[in-house]
Amino acid sequence: MKRTLFxxxxxAHVVTEEAGRPAVLYIDLHLVHEVTSPQAFAGLAERGLAxxxxxxxxxxxxxxIPTNGLPIADxxxxxxxxxxxxxxxxxxxTLYDADSPHRGIVHVIGPELGxxxxxxxxxCGDSHxxxxxxxxxxxxxxxxxxxxxxxxxxxxxxxxxxxxxxxFEGTLPPGASAKDLVLAMIAELxxxxxxxxxxxxxxxxxxxxxxxxxxxxxxxxxxxGARAGMIAPDEVTFAWLExxxxxPAGAAWNAAVDRxxxxxxxxxxxxDRTIVIDASLIPPMITFGTNxxxxxxxxxxxxxxxxxxxxxxAALAKALLYMxxxxxxxxxxxAIDVVFIxxxxxxxxxxxxxxxxxxxxxxxxxxxRVLVVPGSQDVKRAAEEEGLDRVFRDAGAEWRDPGCxxxxxxxxxxxxxxxxxxxxxxxxxxxxxxxxxxxxxxxxMTAAAAAITGRVTDVRTLMGGxx
Amino acid sequence: xxxxxxxxxxxxxxLTADDVDTDQIIPARFLKGTKKTGLGEHLFADWRTRPGxxxxxxxxxxxxxxxxxxNFGCGSSREHAPWALVDFGFRAxxxxxxxxxxxxxxxxxxxxxxxxxxxxxxxxELALEQNPGLELTVDLAxxxxxLPDNSWVAFAIDPFAKHCLASGLDELGYILSFAxxxxxxxxx
Ligand code: SF4
Numbered sequence: 001m002k003r004t005l006f007x008x009x010x011x012a013h014v015v016t017e018e019a020g021r022p023a024v025l026y027i028d029l030h031l032v033h034e035v036t037s038p039q040a041f042a043g044l045a046e047r048g049l050a051x052x053x054x055x056x057x058x059x060x061x062x063x064x065i066p067t068n069g070l071p072i073a074d075x076x077x078x079x080x081x082x083x084x085x086x087x088x089x090x091x092x093x094t095l096y097d098a099d100s101p102h103r104g105i106v107h108v109i110g111p112e113l114g115x116x117x118x119x120x121x122x123x124c125g126d127s128h129x130x131x132x133x134x135x136x137x138x139x140x141x142x143x144x145x146x147x148x149x150x151x152x153x154x155x156x157x158x159x160x161x162x163x164x165x166x167x168f169e170g171t172l173p174p175g176a177s178a179k180d181l182v183l184a185m186i187a188e189l190x191x192x193x194x195x196x197x198x199x200x201x202x203x204x205x206x207x208x209x210x211x212x213x214x215x216x217x218x219x220x221x222x223x224x225g226a227r228a229g230m231i232a233p234d235e236v237t238f239a240w241l242e243x244x245x246x247x248p249a250g251a252a253w254n255a256a257v258d259r260x261x262x263x264x265x266x267x268x269x270x271x272d273r274t275i276v277i278d279a280s281l282i283p284p285m286i287t288f289g290t291n292x293x294x295x296x297x298x299x300x301x302x303x304x305x306x307x308x309x310x311x312x313x314a315a316l317a318k319a320l321l322y323m324x325x326x327x328x329x330x331x332x333x334x335a336i337d338v339v340f341i342x343x344x345x346x347x348x349x350x351x352x353x354x355x356x357x358x359x360x361x362x363x364x365x366x367x368x369r370v371l372v373v374p375g376s377q378d379v380k381r382a383a384e385e386e387g388l389d390r391v392f393r394d395a396g397a398e399w400r401d402p403g404c405x406x407x408x409x410x411x412x413x414x415x416x417x418x419x420x421x422x423x424x425x426x427x428x429x430x431x432x433x434x435x436x437x438x439x440x441x442x443x444x445m446t447a448a449a450a451a452i453t454g455r456v457t458d459v460r461t462l463m464g465g466x467x
Numbered sequence: 468x469x470x471x472x473x474x475x476x477x478x479x480x481x482l483t484a485d486d487v488d489t490d491q492i493i494p495a496r497f498l499k500g501t502k503k504t505g506l507g508e509h510l511f512a513d514w515r516t517r518p519g520x521x522x523x524x525x526x527x528x529x530x531x532x533x534x535x536x537x538n539f540g541c542g543s544s545r546e547h548a549p550w551a552l553v554d555f556g557f558r559a560x561x562x563x564x565x566x567x568x569x570x571x572x573x574x575x576x577x578x579x580x581x582x583x584x585x586x587x588x589x590x591x592e593l594a595l596e597q598n599p600g601l602e603l604t605v606d607l608a609x610x611x612x613x614l615p616d617n618s619w620v621a622f623a624i625d626p627f628a629k630h631c632l633a634s635g636l637d638e639l640g641y642i643l644s645f646a647x648x649x650x651x652x653x654x655x
Contacts (some may be wrong), residue, residue: 038501192538
């Protein structure tokens with residue numbers, strides 16, 4: 001029987017599957033943050049249950065943590081963070097807390113510290129858990145009830161999802177990045193287009209991506225509605241993982257790599273669906289609307305609802321109203337107020353480098369607020385060792401402490417009502433970055449370009465032929 | 468043991484929108500608590516202020532059924548979304564389709580996700596528009612939504628989800644009934 005990468009990981013984790021019932025699926029790694037876990041721990045306490053395998057759960061503080069070194073201003077957030085610390089202490093769970101030199105966004109530190117490994121099942125009470133699929137893991141977001149299930153049993157009840165192969169062939173052109181690639185895919189599939197499916201990304205354009213770019217792609221799988229996104233591990237994966245704190249070492253490393261080499265879809269195995277996208281045609285992308293499926297090339301005009309499919313018309317008109325945009329107008333040149341470079345999509349070292357490459361020696365446009373928020377303390381230190389913090393600060397941007405920050409606007413970092421932001425995060429939903437705020441999602445390079453010009457900009461025009 | 472889902476007879480309110488994300492259902496600034504309760508007052512916090520917001524119209528008072536578009540509950544995995552809907556008073560959501568994680572989260576909180584084809588939704592919506600006080604009957608056991616004129620539409624639901632809702636089954640208890648097999652798996 002020919003099997004896909006997904007099938008292989010699924011099969012290896014089914015503890016039992018009764019007729020007509022979902023499978024009991026074993027979970028290798030459970031990641032936890034402050035927002036979606038307190039009720040799960042409380043539920044466990046009500047039942048008088050212990051955490052079944054505390055060594056397989058790792059916690060961090062990211063969503064409501066301040067990024068400007070100030071104490072937590074908000075009592076509720078402080079209480080939530082304290083609750084996480086208490087729960088971790090009580091159950092013997094490793095926590096990367098506010099003072100930890102390795103703290104960061106859950107989907108940044110999991111891979112960075114080597115917890116995330118090929119072939120694993122990984123869950124977190126967070127939809128962007130799909131990020132970890134970049135290593136050839138089956139990784140998906142769960143609700144708080146399911147967090148409780150995993151804490152209590154290290155297992156979940158799961159119905160087998162379908163598989164969708166998204167094959168990217170060709171070479172991404174200059175100025176386009178993994179973010180543009182995935183925004184182009186979501187624009188094609190729509191925000192519900194992959195519902196019920198696990199995506200496997202394949203093709204030469206995926207193989208050519210470095211590890212951090214692969215994480216960017218898998219991260220946004222959920223924005224097409226997918227249960228998870230995954231990429232078969234290869235030499236790029238192994239090279240990135242080797243030597244990381246919690247990755248296997250010595251003989252165990254060699255044995256693991258041997259095992260991991262088998263984690264690929266068999267020739268001739270079939271997916272429930274396949275789509276093919278020509279990566280060489282993907283330009284820098286940007287979203288104009290209020291969901292991540294509303295993406296266009298940065299040089300394109302805002303679509304006209306009158307010319308859209310009848311089913312899409314009302315939603316499009318509503319989105320344009322919220323965004324304060326007119327049908328048919330170009331986005332290029334539109335003045336913006338804020339630039340946010342960060343989030344679990346684009347706050348790794350390579351993202352910091354990409355943004356810095358555009359901003360080096362330049363100044364932030366007058367009146368524009370630019371926040372650069374590294375994904376973890378490790379990313380922050382590494383960026384500082386390369387002097388990237390100086391590039392950003394000299395340009396007039398704010399160089400912050402790690403956290404989710406303006407991606408979700410829970411920690412006080414937010415845009416004001418009516419303001420426009422170019423953001424490297426993953427969601428442009430109404431009010432996501434602050435009540436009444438308007439978000440254009442884009443790559444780190446496109447965001448950096450907007451920081452300098454104060455406008456939506458085609459970064460290729462700033463690249464001057466040389467990169 | 469959760470409250471089993473018995474047949475629900477209630478008025479319904481239409482929320483005309485596709486791709487309603489969980490950031491709209493319950494904005495992130497209300498996620499700083501440590502409890503599941505009290506979120507109903509923040510349900511659709513940023514849409515409430517809009518004139519004519521359907522959930523706050525007098526005819527919607529007491530409605531336990533929400534009727535809406537495609538891909539309801541997309542985006543964030545926050546279970547606060549079904550908690551807020553339940554706290555507000557909803558027991559069922561009828562939609563063209565649901566986002567995966569929302570559907571799971573809803574089921575686990577006694578909120579029945581009813582996915583119906585476009586034509587059936589339109590029929591229900593037309594009936595409600597003609598008579599906003601009309602009561603729908605959602606019969607989980609039979610897998611039917613009925614209108615007062617005794618016409619009905621069938622809906623499909625995963626048999627195990629149906630069993631969980633109808634019996635109030637505790638899923639963690641169910642998983643732990645396989646403790647021996649879980650331990651054996653760990654010994655492999
Ligand atoms: S950075 Fe944004 S999307 Fe990622 S985990 Fe934090 S809040 Fe969620």
